[in-house]
Amino acid sequence: MSTTPLLGPAEIRELAARAGVRPTKTLGQNFVLDGGTVRKIVRQADVGEGDRVVEVGPGLGSLTLGLLEARADVVAVEIDPVLARLLPETVARHVPGLTVQEAGEQADGHPVTVLRDEAGRDRLTIVLADALDVTELPGPPPVALVANLPYNVSVPVLLTFLERFASLERGLVMVQAEVADRLAAPPGSRTYGVPSAKTAWYAAARRTSTIGRSVFWPAPNVDSALVRLDRREPPSTTATREEVFAVVDAAFAQRRKMLRSALAGLAGSSDAATAALTAAGVDPQDRGERVDVEGFARVAEQLVAPVQATGGNLGGSSGRVDA
Known part of the structure; x- marks a missing residue:
């Protein structure tokens, strides 16, 4: 696998300044500065060449570049129009041979931008939308969800995507450490609750790694963690x-x-x-x-x-x- 230059601290701050973006806790924006963390996420997600991966909240593109480095085809859902416009330029600069196609719209009205390689393969598709409003995704169905989820909507986004996109076979999400414990908690544990039981309807969840605060800009007030999800059949029941x-x-x-x-x-x-x-x-x-x-x-x-x-x-x- 060829190595793609990932975003470092200086470039991330330069990109944000050029776009007039200042990450805010209100939107749960914490950009990953560390390439090693990006590659750890991709590795633990078992992303390989040709996998169709959906990423929620790509931000400035740190994880997006890591997924493209693994030769995955990425569908990125971004709510911020400024970041959605900046991402194609950033990716095209780091991944040679990609060209930006004329933007269009999905049937549901969400704007879409596509980056295509020289062989005509759609490598990155950017959907400008609130992830909770997305009911369809362009192109082939995604097989994996890989994302650094905004803290304030991480559980609703995760559960919504597991429900709406049955093609998702697995996921690797970075969330607040406390939320990771709740998602992966077994019955009888102190942290078992609504997120645990609802996640278990769709998938087996386990916490895989703790992520320190220093790899983010701005540094959050809490640690983060990675949660691996593997799709399973829901309980056999006559109830909906x-x-x-x-x-x-x-x-x-x-x-x-x-x-x-x-x-x-x-x-x-x-x-x-x-x-x-x-x-x-x-x-x-x-x-x-x-x-x-x-x-x-x-x-x-x-x-x-x-x-x-x-x-x-x-x-x-x-x-x-x-x-």
Whole structure:
């Protein structure tokens, strides 16, 4: 694999200054300065030649260049129009032979810019959009999600992409260390909660590495960590994902409550919740942190029939999967 010149601290600051961009904590912008960290992310994501990879929040292009170095084809979703305009120029300067094609639009109206190599292969496609609004991606379906996710929306973005893009076989995301613990937490642990259970619906998650603060500009107030995700089949259940997630949300809304009380609102009463939990093989006196996603699916099955019989609806379908 040929080595691509990655962005260093001086160039990152120069690019930001030229674009008039000052990273802000409000947008969760922390640009990676260290090429070694970029290559670690790409390596742990098992990205190889020809893989179609979606990257959320490419920023100035640090990770984008690392993915292109691995010969992946990248679809980058960027919310900031200034950064989306700057990225093609930066990438073309670092990766010889790429040319910028005339920008167009997706069917959903999001502007798209393509960088194509001399063989006519689309190496980088930039979609200007809020990641939570993206319902389709141009080109072949992506097989991997690799991203330095903005801290303030990391869990909603991750869950939304896992739901909307079933082609995603794996992922490697950098998030706040505390969030990484929650995503990968097993049932019964102190950090197990809504993000843990919902992520487990789609994938097996594990924390792989801690990333120190010094590799970012600006340096955040907390450490970061890498989380590896490998797609798996959701639990076998007659309940829908929305119905299962409604049970998960209710179970952790007041996490110190026993499940028979926490689910009373969904079930109609504490007695009805107790009956559903017992039928599902879950102790009504347990708390949500003791139940795995398969257990929540069994509980949802038991709650669906009584709710539907009264004309109700256990859980909605907003199209956005919040944590």
